[in-house]
Amino acid sequence: MYISLNGKIVHKDEAMISPFDHGFLYGLGLFETFRVYEGHPFLLDDHLARLNRGMEALNIYGCFTRVEVKALLERLLDNNQYQNARIRMNVSAGIGEVGLKTTPYLSPNVMIFSSELQREVTKNEKKAVVLELxxxxxxxxxxxxxxxxxxxxxxxxxxxNHPDIEGVFLTADGYLAEGVSSNLFWLAGGTLFTPAISTGILDGITRQFIIHVAGEIGWRVEEGHYTLQQALNAEEVFVTNSVQEICALTDFAGKRFPGYQGEYVNELHRLYQQYRRTLWSRTEVQEESL
Known part of the structure; x- marks a missing residue:
């Protein structure tokens, strides 16, 4: 397998970074995970916008553009002979002396990994449990x-290590937060609910997309601080991330749910498959509304 390391395509066994990289020493680094469908990186603009904001927050110099990253992806996918893939783009702060650094990191290490995925996406279903942690x-x-x-x-x-189970975090105050690797949604009374960013969750790119699409088709969407019982009173529950897309829950904290037998989650799945072939991005939608 080949990876992209600072713009060069190298075999994974030849890829190296310095032990003085502060991504290794102090965890100063960021990553984005997204999918490529038939060579098309879905929601790339939104992933790059989040990555660029994170780099600014960590004082890492640089700003990635669609043109730049898409060219790297095309070379990487061509070398690995992939058309449909899971992509992880990783930015590590770069080399520094041992010790905490306050000045900007001017030479980050940029790594892009890919792994092949099937062309067709199945309707994933899981059970969810509430984490003690x-x-x-x-x-x-x-x-x-x-x-x-x-x-x-x-x-x-x-x-x-159970691929069919997702753990769901509660905040220290007992409110629903997010999954181990996903954002949480449920439908009740014609309204789509999801925990607010103020609960401390990651503002997932697929989360943003689902909120937008639901609004476009006329659904009411609410973000807030919710209890477990409020979610258990729902009609349908699902989680999202960029690789699994929409994953319907058949069981949440011991209560049964319809999974992909549900009307609403099926409609969102249909729309997702329709949109993933487009250049849609929340960034462009926000700019058009100004």
Whole structure:
């Protein structure tokens, strides 16, 4: 397998970075995970916008553009002979002396990994359990998709290596937050509910997309601080992320739900498949509304 390392395509066994990289020493790094469908990187603009905001927050120099990254992706996918792939784009702060650094990181290390996926996406279903481990609070003003993943790793250990189970965090105050690797949604009384960013969750790119699409088709959408019982009173429950897309829940904290037998989640799945072939981005929608 080949990866892209600082713009060069190298075999994975030849890829190296310095042990003095502060992404390794202090966890100063960010990543984005997204899918490529028939060569098309879906929601790329939104992933790059979040990555660029995170780099600014971590004092890492640089700003990625669609043209630049799409060219790198095309070369990488061509070398690996992939048309449909899972992409992880990783930015590590770069080399520095041992010790905490306050000046900008001017030479980050940029790595792009790919793994092949099937062309067709199945209608994924899972069960969800409530984690005993609470969601930690963001280390800054907002949660970044950063190298600081210990809370998620400990949560994954709590539920075990079961691909059909998702763990759901509660905040320290007992409100619903997010999944170990997903954002949480439920439908009740014709309204789509999801925990607000103020609970300390990651503002997932697929989360943003689902909120937009639901509004476009006339659904009422509410974000807020909700209890577990409020979600258990729902008609349908699902989680989202960029690789699994929409994953319907058949069981949440011991209560049965319809999964993909549900009307609403099926409609969202249909719309997702329709949109994923387009250049849609929330960034462009926001600019057009100004």
């Amino acid at each position: 609470p969601r930690n609070t963001p280390e800054g003003k907002e949660r970044l998709k950063s190298h600081h993943f210990l809370n998620n790793i400990l949560a994954k250990r709590e539920i075990g």
